[in-house]
Amino acid sequence: MATVEEPTRPAGRIRDAARTKAEILDVATQEFARAGYTGARVDEIAARTRTTKRMIYYYFGGKEQLFTAVLEHAYSAIRQAEQEVDVDHLDPVAAIRRLAELTFDHHEAHPDFIRLVAIENIHEAEHIAASEQLGALNSPAIEVIRRILDAGRASGLFTAEIDAVDLHAMISSFCFFRVSNRHTFGALFGRDLVAAEQREHYRTMLGDMVIAYLTADRTED
Amino acid sequence: MATVEEPTRPAGRIRDAARTKAEILDVATQEFARAGYTGARVDEIAARTRTTKRMIYYYFGGKEQLFTAVLEHAYSAIRQAEQEVDVDHLDPVAAIRRLAELTFDHHEAHPDFIRLVAIENIHEAEHIAASEQLGALNSPAIEVIRRILDAGRASGLFTAEIDAVDLHAMISSFCFFRVSNRHTFGALFGRDLVAAEQREHYRTMLGDMVIAYLTADRTED
DNA sequence: CTCCTAATGTACGAACTGGTTCGTTAGTAA
DNA sequence: TTACTAACGAACCAGTTCGTACATTAGGAG
Incomplete structure (x- = not known):
């Protein structure tokens, strides 16, 4: 963009x-x-x-192939950003929090990308399906999460049995919703989810939420 | 619908x-x-x-006003459903979990509504802004959450300082994303977030996440 | 210098799309 | 029964939209 x-x-x-x-x-x-x-x-x-x-x-x-090319280009940009993520030197809790923050920051920094993804979902991902490029390579973020999750469970810090893809969904959903639904949410509840002064608040909240889930005391189950 | x-x-x-x-x-x-x-x-x-x-x-x-009428009708349906929520007889933890499940169920049962909201966000909520009906009344769900939150904090069960609107955002984001982004997420990660056999898994995960966040041990902060 | 092709621009058209004009009819009040 | 109006339908229109046919030229290969 x-x-x-x-x-x-x-x-x-x-x-x-x-x-x-x-x-x-x-x-x-x-x-x-x-x-x-x-x-x-x-x-x-x-x-x-x-x-x-x-x-x-x-x-x-044509228009259709142009939109597919736009999606390919936009996704390749986020993949490149994900590959530069370096959290291996952090302990699992800090690493997950850092990853959540990076995801949060990326969504906030690229509202156009969020809109494109929302639009592609309206069209039931038919352009992604038509793209040879996009179907193949999967997100580097998943591999990163997998490694952190393994380390966290090995050390006994993480008690949750979630897998990497679901954790990615959990983190992404909050980041995505905050940007994609800011207009209707703002209009209906009078709260701007992307207001600058609320940024740190939501960034912290996301990290707290994910860490709380991963480290929750499950002895009572 | x-x-x-x-x-x-x-x-x-x-x-x-x-x-x-x-x-x-x-x-x-x-x-x-x-x-x-x-x-x-x-x-x-x-x-x-x-x-x-x-x-x-x-x-x-015209087309514009027709879409506004469609949104008004769709939102009035969800408001009506929210008003019938009865969780006052439950303890705070069970009440929040129940509310999360009801939100989860409603999103799953009304994919068309989710799509309409996503579409309205693409158009920056201009039709909601143009509607006298939709701007005024706010969601009954917020009031329900507020009451549960107060009870949970009074009893010392809830340690989080989140307010009702933000908790609503947290719950909605997961429910909304799961339905709205199922196509791109499925195409990219090979996982169908709305597959029937995964339903209970995600429903439980959402409840666990919210409860973990609300009841997390915060003495170490 | 010449030729050939990738790259580019102009102009146009067939199909579509939101919105309207004009005229008709069912039901009801008096 | 009559008269009046809300409800309805067919045809049409002006502006738009994706896509293309045709003409042109820059710039490198030989």
Whole structure:
């Protein structure tokens, strides 16, 4: 979602296939996130580009494939961020809290990505299903969680029997909801879940919640 | 979302204003949930109705107001369900768990409602803002949570300082995400969050999570 | 320098879409 | 019975939307 920067050669800016393609993808990301798949207009995307609608069809084939490319690009960005997560030097409790915070921060920093995912769910993930790229590779975050979970259970700190994918769902759901549903939640309950002054409050709350669940005293069960 | 049943007088089924209006609302709910606001077609709604497009404009004014009416109707249904919640006879821990389960069940039982809310968030809750009906009355669930929370803290069982609206957000986020993001989550992680055989697992997990958070040992802080 | 192709731009059209115009009829009050 | 209005339907319209046919040119290979 970062805006594509100026080409290296400012004068000879015609005939730069890579650049044209990247610019279309960038503008399309904004437009799809803004208006949804059906609401997005191919003409509008073209107009906000330095090139024409013809190029969208030349490079991507059509609206459908363009949206798939947008999703592939957006997901590859989050995967890259996840791969740079380094929590191996922390104890399990601190590591989980750190991971939850990173997830929290990433959702807050990329509302457009959240919107794209929400939109793709409205369309029942049909574009992800159509993408060869997205079906294959799964999230690095899962592997990280798995390692922390193993360490936490080995040391006896974690009592919960949750697996990595479910814990990821638990963490993501709160982070995702806070961003995706801020408008209806705000309108109905009068509370802005993404207000800057509430940020630390919710960030802490998420960590507390996850740690409480993982370390809860289960002797009484 | 329930399909409108046949009129009381099967023969004289012409000229029934209430029935026509209800049928439009019912079909519109399905169509908006299926395709999103922009994706929904007024012609399609009309075609699946026993009346014509003219009547949609006659009764509702336009596509925008029709969607607002759909939201009003959908929200009024969930409010009604919330009002029938009776947990006053339970101890705080059991009451919170029961409430979480009811929220869980309601989300699972009404995927169309979840989709409508997700769609309305894409449109930044502009239709809720435009509705006089929806802005005013707030959720009965909040009051119920507030009472349980007070009782739990009075008895010393609950140590968390969370308020009712935030606890509602915590519970809703998990329930909402599980339904709203099942498609992308399933496609990316190979796990169906709404699979029938996993239902009890997630229902229990939610309750455990909330109770663990509320009753966590905080002496070490 | 010439030629060839990837890259690009212009203009257009067929189908669709929200909304409206005009006219008709069922039911009811007097 | 009559007259009046709420309820209804068919056809239409103006603006839009995705996609394409056709024409053009930059820039590297030879």
